[in-house]
Amino acid sequence: MESLGSGGDSRDLTEQSLVTRRRQLQAISRRAVLDAFGPPRAVWTPPEGPSFVGWGTAATLSAEGNERLTTLQASADRLFSRIDADDAPAATRPRLVGGMSFHDAHEPAPPWTGFDSARFVLPELQLTWTDDTAWLTANAVAPDDPATVDDRVENALAEIEGVTPTGGIAEPPGVASRERCPSRERWREQVRAAIDRIRGGDLQKVVLAQSLSVELERQLSLPDVIARLDVSYPDCQRFLVQPGDGPVFFGATPERLVSAAGRTVETVALAGSTGRGDTTEEDEWLAAELLDSEKDIHEHELVADAVRTQLSPYASSVQTGQRTVRKLPTVQHLQTPITAELDDAEHVLTLVKALHPTPAVGGLPPDAAWETIRETEAFDRGWYASPVGWFDAAGDGAFAVGIRSAVAEGDRATLFAGAGIVADSDPDREWDEVQLKYGPMLDALE
Numbered sequence: 001m002e003s004l005g006s007g008g009d010s011r012d013l014t015e016q017s018l019v020t021r022r023r024q025l026q027a028i029s030r031r032a033v034l035d036a037f038g039p040p041r042a043v044w045t046p047p048e049g050p051s052f053v054g055w056g057t058a059a060t061l062s063a064e065g066n067e068r069l070t071t072l073q074a075s076a077d078r079l080f081s082r083i084d085a086d087d088a089p090a091a092t093r094p095r096l097v098g099g100m101s102f103h104d105a106h107e108p109a110p111p112w113t114g115f116d117s118a119r120f121v122l123p124e125l126q127l128t129w130t131d132d133t134a135w136l137t138a139n140a141v142a143p144d145d146p147a148t149v150d151d152r153v154e155n156a157l158a159e160i161e162g163v164t165p166t167g168g169i170a171e172p173p174g175v176a177s178r179e180r181c182p183s184r185e186r187w188r189e190q191v192r193a194a195i196d197r198i199r200g201g202d203l204q205k206v207v208l209a210q211s212l213s214v215e216l217e218r219q220l221s222l223p224d225v226i227a228r229l230d231v232s233y234p235d236c237q238r239f240l241v242q243p244g245d246g247p248v249f250f251g252a253t254p255e256r257l258v259s260a261a262g263r264t265v266e267t268v269a270l271a272g273s274t275g276r277g278d279t280t281e282e283d284e285w286l287a288a289e290l291l292d293s294e295k296d297i298h299e300h301e302l303v304a305d306a307v308r309t310q311l312s313p314y315a316s317s318v319q320t321g322q323r324t325v326r327k328l329p330t331v332q333h334l335q336t337p338i339t340a341e342l343d344d345a346e347h348v349l350t351l352v353k354a355l356h357p358t359p360a361v362g363g364l365p366p367d368a369a370w371e372t373i374r375e376t377e378a379f380d381r382g383w384y385a386s387p388v389g390w391f392d393a394a395g396d397g398a399f400a401v402g403i404r405s406a407v408a409e410g411d412r413a414t415l416f417a418g419a420g421i422v423a424d425s426d427p428d429r430e431w432d433e434v435q436l437k438y439g440p441m442l443d444a445l446e
């Protein structure tokens with residue numbers, strides 16, 4: 001029988017009610033809340049729509065192996081099978097928030113301690129910001145008396161209303177030293193070997209990544225880092241997952257993996273990159289060159305085609321929007337929005353399973369790309385480039401691709417970034433592209 005850890009014990013998931021109570025409150029700054037309440041915690045801030053912070057643990061679901069999302073979905077169905085909830089907006093429903101490793105086989109070893117192959121937490125408390133107000137949700141699995149959850153939400157409400165607003169955003173901690181994997185010379189060899197394999201015919205595209213380990217001059221302040229990302233990357237999905245007192249995985253990603261609400265599904269193809277210009281003219285010139293680049297269009301269309309193909313078993317029609325240039329502070333990408341109306345509502349985890357990894361972070365064909373990545377990269381991707389997000393009892397949810405991200409603990413952080421390699425790739429240009437993609441995390445740290 002499946003079980004879950006809840007407050008340290010292992011309990012049978014069937015026959016247990018999940019009790020959820022909610023209260024509306026005066027909107028309060030997220031930074032003040034993050035300052036006041038430590039781990040375990042999670043932050044989810046989309047460019048549009050409700051954002052939330054969760055902390056504490058009402059239940060943890062984790063699973064391993066290549067069927068981990070199937071196992072996890074079954075556990076979640078049991079957890080959500082009996083919900084005793086009061087009436088409140090959909091965004092305040094109990095949510096499981098978390099993610100999974102890029103590779104099927106994953107050991108949660110440093111720097112990824114606590115990051116299981118797949119791990120989702122139902123927070124004990126969720127604070128949700130909607131357009132003009134905020135809601136507090138308290139969750140408990142099989143409490144002895146549901147009235148204790150009413151008490152919990154009232155007490156937490158008082159605690160939050162007593163939180164003192166914080167001052168200005170602190171300066172970034174600063175970077176004292178950095179260590180790259182691989183070296184520039186080794187990268188050239190890796191890219192050339194990948195190109196040879198592509199020319200040999202059994203691989204079309206592979207995304208190779210690098211890691212950058214940095215020692216910080218001071219301890220990292222997560223509330224400040226998140227606040228800085230909010231200012232610099234409002235159009236990106238900002239996320240943070242901290243399973244315990246140890247490491248935290250966070251980022252500001254431009255890439256939506258999938259969001260599902262009933263039968264409506266939204267996703268995006270994002271691949272093909274160039275830098276930003278120093279002047280408006282140069283910037284527009286770079287954008288025009290990207291839109292016209294055969295190499296980048298090829299790299300991009302492999303992603304768009306794969307996404308459409310992966311969604312087609314679930315949807316009789318998949319709509320492709322216009323290919324445009326997405327401008328981010330340090331880099332610009334080719335982007336194509338893709339939407340689908342499903343034949344029947346599907347659990348968002350089913351769609352995550354179908355889509356991960358898209359060739360924007362993996363490659364094509366998937367197995368050959370996976371093998372090339374495993375044989376080439378000398379560091380552990382962990383949760384980098386993997387689905388990170390949330391889902392609820394209805395199977396609705398939203399997932400981002402965990403790029404433009406870092407895993408950090410104390411005064412150390414490891415940043416990750418990659419680039420799609422196709423037959424026409426140039427190793428030095430791909431190296432430069434990777435450095436630009438470190439931008440969001442480096443800006444937040446130094």
Ligand SMILES: C=C(O[C@@H]1C=C(C(=O)O)C=C[C@H]1O)C(=O)O
Pocket residue numbers: 207255270271272273333360361385403404416417418419420421437
């Ligand atoms: C792999 C990353 O980015 C991905 C690869 C891109 C590319 O190769 O052009 C562009 C956007 C992302 O889909 C990353 O940022 O680490």
